[in-house]
Amino acid sequence: MKAxxxxxxxxxxxxxxxxxxxxxxxxxxxxxxxxxxxxETIGDNPDRLFAAFKECDGKVDYVITSGGLGPTPxxxxxxxxxxxxxxxxxxEVDQNSFNALVKFFNGDQKSANxxxxxxxxxxxxxxxxxxxxxxxxxxxxxxxxxxxxxMPGPPNEMKxxxxxxxxxxxxxxxxxxxxxxxIALLGEWDMARRVDLDRTNPTISPYITDEGPILRIxxxxxxxxxxxxxxxEGVKIVYESLGPFVITxxxxxxxxxxxxxxxxxxxxxxxxxxxTGGLIAxxxxxxxxxxxxxxxxxxxxxxxxxxxxxxxxxxxIKEYSVVSEEVLNEMLDGLYEQTGASLCLATTGYAHTGEVxxxxxxxxxxxxxHLQLNGDRNRVRLRTKINIIDTxxxxxxxxxxxxxxx
Numbered sequence: 191m192k193a194x195x196x197x198x199x200x201x202x203x204x205x206x207x208x209x210x211x212x213x214x215x216x217x218x219x220x221x222x223x224x225x226x227x228x229x230e231t232i233g234d235n236p237d238r239l240f241a242a243f244k245e246c247d248g249k250v251d252y253v254i255t256s257g258g259l260g261p262t263p264x265x266x267x268x269x270x271x272x273x274x275x276x277x278x279x280x281x282e283v284d285q286n287s288f289n290a291l292v293k294f295f296n297g298d299q300k301s302a303n304x305x306x307x308x309x310x311x312x313x314x315x316x317x318x319x320x321x322x323x324x325x326x327x328x329x330x331x332x333x334x335x336x337x338x339x340x341m342p343g344p345p346n347e348m349k350x351x352x353x354x355x356x357x358x359x360x361x362x363x364x365x366x367x368x369x370x371x372x373i374a375l376l377g378e379w380d381m382a383r384r385v386d387l388d389r390t391n392p393t394i395s396p397y398i399t400d401e402g403p404i405l406r407i408x409x410x411x412x413x414x415x416x417x418x419x420x421x422x423e424g425v426k427i428v429y430e431s432l433g434p435f436v437i438t439x440x441x442x443x444x445x446x447x448x449x450x451x452x453x454x455x456x457x458x459x460x461x462x463x464x465x466t467g468g469l470i471a472x473x474x475x476x477x478x479x480x481x482x483x484x485x486x487x488x489x490x491x492x493x494x495x496x497x498x499x500x501x502x503x504x505x506x507i508k509e510y511s512v513v514s515e516e517v518l519n520e521m522l523d524g525l526y527e528q529t530g531a532s533l534c535l536a537t538t539g540y541a542h543t544g545e546v547x548x549x550x551x552x553x554x555x556x557x558x559x560h561l562q563l564n565g566d567r568n569r570v571r572l573r574t575k576i577n578i579i580d581t582x583x584x585x586x587x588x589x590x591x592x593x594x595x596x
Contacts, residue, residue: 191224191363192250196242198257198267199343200233211256211341211348218352223364223410224252234264243274248334252360257343259325261305268311268328271338275330277312284311287326294324318355323347329359364410365417371405371428372437372444374580378403385431392424401444402576405432434589437580444579445477451586452483457532459582460485462500462525464512465539465546467491469575485531490521500524513538515547515558522551533586535578541567548578552585 195216197209212229219226227250232242239258246253258267272278287309288302295301308325311317318327320342327341339356341348373381381403382396392409405428409420425439438447452459461471471487474480488499493512496502501524502517510516521536532553539546544563549556561577563570584590 191252191361192227193219193224193252193254194227194246194250195219195229196253196255197229197231197343198234198239198255199231200235200264202231202257203233210345211343214345214349215254215256215352218357219254220366220368222357222360222362223366224360224362234258234266236266236270239266239270240273243270243338247274247332247336250336252337252339254339254341254356256341256348259308259327259340259342261307261324265307267340271330271340272312275312275332275338277314277330280312280314281310282313283309284317284326287311287317290319290326291324316359318351320347320351321354322350327351327355329356364412365414366408366410367417367421368406368408369421369425369439370441371407371425371432371439372401373403373405373432374435374437374584375577376403376432376435381405381432381435385428389427392420394424394427400572402580407439434584434587437583443473443477444576444583445474446479448579448583448586449474449477449479449483451583452533453479455532455586457483458485458529459483459533459535460525460529460531461487462490462521462534462536463488464491464496464521464537465541466537466571466574466578469571470535470537470578473575473579486529488525488528496521496524499528501527513540513545513547515560518547518549518558519556522549522556526551533582535582537574537578539570539574541570544570546570546574548574548581550578550582550585552582557581557585557590 195212197212201207202209209231216226232239255267258265272281291302291305291309305324311328312330316329320326323342323344325342330338341351378396378398385394387394392407395406397404397406407421407424409417411417429436437444463470468489474484490496490499493507497504500521502520506516506520518536518538522534525534525536534551537548546561546563549558563573581590
């Protein structure tokens with residue numbers, strides 16, 4: 191089975207809103223074993239929309255759309271799909287849909303009539319209930335056998351309609367499932383070169399995300415048991431190839447892995463951040479259970495604050511500069527003196543140049559690293575946060591010193 195997704199609306203093309211619908215639909219299609227042929231965004235233009243729908247007719251099993259089902263003249267998805275399917279002569283007001291409009295508007299017939307366009311369908315259409323909005327969806331079948339599945343644009347309406355209505359009408363073929371392996375410290379190329387990516391089932395694909403590098407393991411089979419077996423095989427290959435660099439293959443954030451380690455060891459973490467400005471502490475606190483492990487967090491952005499809170503020597507700053515291993519070491523020492531936390535994390539750097547010193551002090555031993563990062567200020571800060579969380583996890587696991595050697 192093949193499908194194509196269209197997100198419809200000029201506001202998407204203008205960048206006024208972000209298309210999250212296509213991503214959601216693509217994920218759900220994958221779960222049903224349906225191959226996605228293409229994703230495309232089209233503005234509210236009848237000629238372009240007709241040409242795009244017609245191009246798909248007979249080539250894919252499903253054309254799935256979101257948007258263009260509202261009451262205004264530029265909401266055209268249903269009308270154009272009806273033309274492509276040659277069903278214009280069948281169009282009539284569906285009484286059930288109209289009654290739902292009246293109910294939605296609390297019996298106000300005038301408002302319901304103003305929206306009556308949303309209650310008009312070809313007689314052969316399968317109507318998809320919209321339980322949270324005014325625009326029902328529908329499924330139209332063309333003479334070529336392609337099913338046009340039309341859903342509203344608001345994400346909450348679309349998701350509920352897909353999960354409650356659309357899934358009843360799509361054929362599940364193979365089962366496709368994925369697992370994510372979150373990898374520490376490596377760049378995409380360095381990660382990819384260590385793993386056999388020339389595989390078919392399961393496939394292993396590298397990506398870079400806001401949590402750093404990942405490997406997506408994807409399996410496809412006709413039974414749950416075989417899919418799970420292939421996923422386990424893929425995970426085994428990743429661990430054999432990358433060993434200590436694998437942070438987790440569970441669907442959790444790296445910060446949660448760190449929190450779980452601290453809980454297991456009954457230990458606390460504290461932070462002193464200059465360049466990252468509280469980003470590290472914030473990312474830990476975002477995770478439920480952080481209150482059990484986080485001790486204290488300081489944003490020591492100014493030199494005088496480093497001196498006052500962390501007892502960093504003014505002479506050290508003057509001799510070596512505030513972005514130096516010497517200052518970082520004194521930040522870590524001062525943080526430990528202030529908090530007594532088993533795990534102390536500190537950063538200093540220049541966001542505009544990408545030069546960073548970051549360090550971990552764990553049970554009396556320091557691990558420091560000098561980074562030269564590319565990107566704008568926020569990108570540099572984010573990558574610093576990712577690196578120090580990765581390092582902290584590997585240090586706590588006892589894998590950093592012997593296996594990483596960075």
